[in-house]
Amino acid sequence: MLKLSKYLLPYKWSIVFTIMFVFLQSLANLYLPTLMSDIVDTGIVNGNIGYILKMGIYMLLITLVAGAFTIIANYLSAQVASRFGRDIRYRMFSHIESFSLSEFDDLGTASLITRSTNDISQVEQVFLMILKLMIMAPLMCIGGIIMAFYSDAKLSLVLVMAIPVIVVTILLIARRGIPLFKQIQKKMDRLNLVLREGLTGIRVVRSFNRVDDELKRFDQANQDMTITSVKVQKIMAAMMPMMMLIMNVSTIAIVWFGGLRISHGAMQVGDLMAFIQYAMQIMFSLMMGAMLFIMIPRGQASSVRINEVLATKPDITDVLAKKTQNVSDIPNRGAIEFKHVTFRYEGAENPAVIDLNFTANPGETTAIIGGTGAGKSTIMNLIPRFYDIEDGEILVDGYNIATMKIESLRQMIGYVPQKSVLFTGTVKDNIRYGKEDATDDEIKQAAKMAEADSFIQDMKDGYDSLLAQGGKNVSGGQKQRLSIARAIVKRPLIYLFDDSFSALDYKTDAKLRKALKSITATSTTIIVAQRISTVIDADKIIVLDEGTIAGIGTHESLMDTCQVYREIVSSQVDKEELA
Ligand SMILES: Nc1ncnc2c1ncn2[C@@H]1O[C@H](COP(=O)(O)OP(=O)(O)OP(=O)(O)O)[C@@H](O)[C@H]1O
Known part of the structure; x- marks a missing residue:
């Protein structure tokens, strides 16, 4: 005391x-x-x-x-x-x-x-x-x-x-x-x-x-x-x-x-x-x-x-960050590189991801696919430094993220979590959470891109409609679209979509990704997905299997070279639809 x-x-x-x-x-x-x-x-x-x-x-x-x-x-x-x-x-x-x-x-x-x-x-x-x-x-x-x-x-x-x-x-x-x-x-x-x-x-x-x-x-x-x-x-x-x-x-x-x-x-x-x-x-x-x-x-x-x-001392601090570094000091491209990255959750016997090596470049969509527990969300959590890695390096534009100011790093990222999180307040407030000074026009535009505008308009008070605690008065898919709009309004250099389209129907999913293409044209986009249809158009698909990379390539090349990928495809996609 x-x-x-x-x-x-x-x-x-x-x-x-x-x-x-x-x-x-x-x-x-x-x-x-x-x-x-x-x-x-x-x-x-x-x-x-x-x-x-x-x-x-x-x-x-x-x-x-x-x-x-x-x-x-x-x-x-x-x-x-x-x-x-x-x-x-x-x-x-x-x-x-x-x-x-x-x-x-x-x-x-x-x-x-x-x-x-x-x-x-x-x-x-x-x-x-x-x-x-x-x-x-x-x-x-x-x-x-x-x-x-x-x-x-x-x-x-x-x-x-x-x-x-x-x-x-x-x-x-x-x-x-x-x-x-x-x-x-x-x-x-x-x-x-x-x-x-x-x-x-x-x-x-x-x-x-x-x-x-x-x-x-x-x-x-x-x-x-x-x-x-x-x-x-x-x-x-x-x-x-x-x-x-x-x-x-x-x-x-x-x-x-x-x-x-x-x-x-x-x-x-x-x-x-x-x-x-x-x-x-x-x-x-x-x-x-x-x-x-x-x-x-x-x-x-x-x-x-x-x-x-x-x-309790937070594990993740700015200690290593160069004192003078701020957002403007960092080359603003958003290229991500994983170099021999291994990470283990506290107290876990085995690492969740082991010796990962890949790059995700600006202007490209990189998709990550793999079975449950393969380590997809873990990769998404490592990029904004929610956890620090055990071995290897994660670089953003050539900078090791461990030496970057956390705020600068996160400033570059638009993260859409696997489980959508909404706060008590209006729809507008929730989207504006991504960018404090966003104008009403910017909010509307982001919502349109996220295929959210039409259902928001249908709500009683439109953008001023109140969301209940945890967004209970909107559906799972609507929640996901609001979370996506929140990331879009930020116009970040890096988009991280952690299984963020899972609650959308195929049509909305396809429309949304098409709309996203225009705004992510120069950004680095990483999409984690379970559905083949979500990743099929990606410039690069990373196939994860029990924490390791089983293959990297386009859909076509992986179909030729990666057994794990072929298994995932055959387990869920109607072959006719793919053809
Ligand atoms: N907070 C945590 N503490 C300890 N272990 C965890 C934690 N989160 C995940 N794990 C473990 O790490 C491994 C990878 O989990 P991760 O959530 O990255 O998988 P995933 O590929 O995203 O799975 P899913 O598709 O089911 O979401 C799993 O074995 C999981 O049990």
Whole structure:
């Protein structure tokens, strides 16, 4: 948690004022029992109404001032804690945005969401408690002991007996509770994961009639977390009555021994009343300390998880990029060359692609075809440096991409992912995502090229129609065309289409590729496809087989030379159609 406390630095003055007001509030609270004791011993015992009124008003004033201090301290501390939470959430999100896909794979999206929300809230709560109680608890405890001792030193022996009992009880509770708090965070991760999968995959779940299984899976994760939470709550619930018991027994002892001392004339009634109040303050402050003691490890568990994310160094950085390099320094052609490229996913036994050698030139369409899992998408992920390669070099216009600024590299690329991603917003916004300053005309033109214009026009508000979360209110093929339009509007040097035509019917696919030809005339275009009809016209077809290149050439030459290609062709294309 100490590491995270640096995010409190911008709010140091608010913290100083909070501490100051809590301090003053505590002093006022320590002073009140003494005044009450005076009212009893001097005012009531002597029947001095004037004194009682005077001291009563004085007490009221102090209570009001203490109340005002409490309000200010609470306001300031809540403000500091919320802003602290906001800052860390922002810091965490911006850091996560810099992660390569390896780090996402490693930490897991569900866990990243829990850490960015729930864990940060936990730490926020703990810092709020610390701000409020860190000063108040010790001050009330030590101040209370001094004042009680000052009221009656002998009677303080009762406290000497009670305090260790309270401390030991707290320690015992903390020892059982703290490990459970750590477990809860982990179980929350699991619950989030199951929930996310169940909700995002709802169509599959229903179509396979697996709703009951999903419910079972969720129930298990839910139960698991509940059992741990109940255990924690039981411990916490036991704490309060135990503390009350100790406090009440102590109060009885104080009244008993205090009564004896009063009857012997060694103590006054007012002093006994003040003593009881101080004893209460001491014991409450110990309880507040106990809360802190329990909450801090809980916050600590969350802090570790937050720091783990913040300390994760993105694999892919600009370290090697020449400092002066920017987009204009790079020859603007977009020629891609793979030289002996080998890549393995983190933790995978075998490389996904092995010793790849090929070029993809501007003005040409290079198609990649191969069975599922052959490594086609992997190649597409390597070009924008979503992952770094293990061996070899990927060159763009002769520059090793590992030495290029990531931003410059990605600026050159129009990437259409295998699974279309749309954001909540209008159709226009989604296309404009490719080029922030795109005019309405450019957007329309891109949509036309992507064969999207006609269905957009048919939508209720045309280009201003709202897309639901994840583009749920458009079909798979429409989503793909919007994703393609988003890439086209960017007018990049390199187009990467990762199986981006798979949801289109043959006619639209053919029309779209024809339209693309004119805009990609000078660009480097790489198309990953499963369908032979999509790749048949490509200038160059790369046939992938289990991560290696089985053949490179045109459709005709591959039909002559590449057995794997012939197998793919015969497995899916009607020979008559091809002829
Ligand atoms: N994030 C990942 N972590 C670990 N292994 C992965 C990851 N993504 C893909 N792989 C593995 O790498 C290999 C190549 O996968 P890739 O997605 O490139 O295949 P593909 O040819 O695009 O397949 P498809 O046509 O089915 O999309 C596969 O064996 C796959 O299991």
